[in-house]
Amino acid sequence: MNDAEKIKQLLSPTLVVQHYIGQPVHKTNLGLWYKSPFRNERTASFLVSDNKGIHDFGSSIHYDIISFVEDYFKVSFNTAMQILSRDFNLPEDKKMNKELEEYLRQRQAEQKKAQYIVKDWFNKKFDEICRELHFIQSAIPYLKGEALAIAYHEESRLEYWSEVFMDANDEEKIELYKEWREKEDGHKRTW
Secondary structure, eight states: OOHHHHHHHHSOHHHHHHHHHOSOSEEETTEEEEOOTTSOOSSOOEEEETTTEEEETTTTEEEOHHHHHHHHHTOOHHHHHHHHHHHTTOOOSSOOOHHHHHHHHHHHHHHHHHHHHHHHHHHHHHHHHHHHHHHHHHHGGGOOHHHHHHHHHHHHHHHHHHHHHHHOOHHHHHHHHHHHHHHHHHSOOOO
16 A cells, blocks of 8 residues: 555545634535635535545535645645645655745745734724724714614624624634635625
């Protein structure tokens, strides 16, 4: 049995995909459904099943775990096997090659940049929500009628978002950022 077959036997498609792209949009008896990591889409069309493998209905491409990692990271077959070996702590027969080392450095730099972008966005958006909430709360004593009803509604909405932001862990911050980006791409969104 060659190294690729050993890796395929040791790692399930659901384990690999969840490791790299997170939790699915939903589950069915067919498997786990994701929005494709290879394009923007509104409806999940990327199916992952331990029995049937990984299938992208949007492009009609079927993947095994190695070809998925090749496309996901845009690397060669050998580098994809090394990435899987490293990320899932599998024993390796060879030392990392220069291509993988360079890829890992580049990936680490990209991850740091992405973390900074999310953190910066999160802090600015949370500050914006808090400022809006403070403004609404300071205006309420001076409002009457329909304006007061609108202000109370707006206050409730902003309090909800401030609690969501205060309680968010790192993964939830990333999901909030992605959701915001998707909505921003579609139309202007205010919290």
